[in-house]
Amino acid sequence: MARVKINSGTSYLLWDDLWGSDVLANKFPELLSFAKKRHIPFIHGHTQNPLHSLFTLPLSAQAHSQLSLLHQELNEITLNEELDVWAYIWNAETFSVNKAYKQLSGFSHPIRLSNGYGKVRARTNIKCSSG
Secondary structure, rough: EEEOOOOOOOOOOOOOEEEOOOOOHHOOHHHHEEEEEOOOHHHHHOOOOOHHHHOOOOOOOHHHHHHHHHHHHOOOOOOOOOEEEEEEEOOOOOOHHHHHHHHHHHHOOOOOOOOOOOOEOOOOOOOOOOO
């Protein structure tokens, strides 16, 4: 639910935090399967030279391709000494339950399950036919 604006690269994880357009664990799953350590700070991955030393070798062809893409992404990022800046993915400084629900579920409005008295009402109609 939060995205980081990269500055120093010290306050978030390379694989598990949203710092670009995607979480790397989702973007490069094959490469991640070869990682020696999953939970490393971004700065550690960014400054590692050579980058392939973060992985158990040999890599599969797909993982090697993903490593090349990761290398390109990391080379496009310039770190500085300012603190990283975290923000909600809906571009607001305050937390909102409705906005969090929308982001997590894909629905724009929460589904009301209560009848207003603390009891849940659900009706299901199941039709079975035997042939």
